[in-house]
Amino acid sequence: MYVLIGGAGLIGLTLAENLVMLGHTVAVIDIDPTACRYARDRLGVMAFEGSAVSTDILNEAGIRKADVVCAALRHDALNLAIVSLARHYKVAHIISRMRHRDFEQPLRHAGAHRIISTVDLAVSTMVNAVEYPQVESMMHFEQGQIEVLKLAIPSKCHIVGRSIAEIAQDAQFPANSLIIGYQPHPHLNLMIPNGTTILEPDSTVLVATKPESLHPVIDFLQECHNV
Secondary structure, eight states, rough: OEEEEOOOOOHHHHHHHHHHHOOOOOEEEEEEHHHOOOOOOOOEEEEEOOOTTOOOHHTTTTTGGEEEEEESSSHHHHHHHHHHHHTTTSSSEEEESSGGGGGHHHHHTTTOOOEEEEHHHHHHHHHHHHHHTTEEEEEEEETTTTEEEEEEEETTTTTTBBBBHHHHOTSOOOTTTTEEESSSSSSSBOOOTTTOOOTTTOOOEEEOOGGHHHHHHHHHHHHHHOO
């Protein structure tokens, strides 16, 4: 896909770098010549120096052929303008960064298909790190109706050596919970397990659960034998 990013700050450049690694064609727009030069020389992406809300620059950058536009500028009002222009040019998928919640409805009305709140994301991540220090990472889906967490299984844990099916049938395993991913070793790829998959010591699982079951599922999966 051709992805056009408005803004070559830390978020814009990091986004560009990750998208290039995934095989996408990427261009960034920024008024900072140093940032544009870095994008070209270090990241190997196209960079257009100028305002990301200038129709001349947007056309030069190829907005009419863009599959995705990402508004990643620091100021919400400028991102709102990028979203509105991207909608005008009939871009199929428009994503916007947002700092202040007051802009959520205006961004949606302007045509943003996805809005990423950088403040909410950072705060949510830090809250999870405080509340669930044993969880490596956690993602929220459908406004927090479903949680997916990545959890290490200690070597002495009571579920080591048991199959996914056995664990799911255990009366103590919280309802509305499901092991959806399994990584036997940090150097191995994450896999989709089946009922016969046996959990090994010091492995990692991905678990989908409801918010009210977070603590019970963590306690169950990390309960260790007394030694």
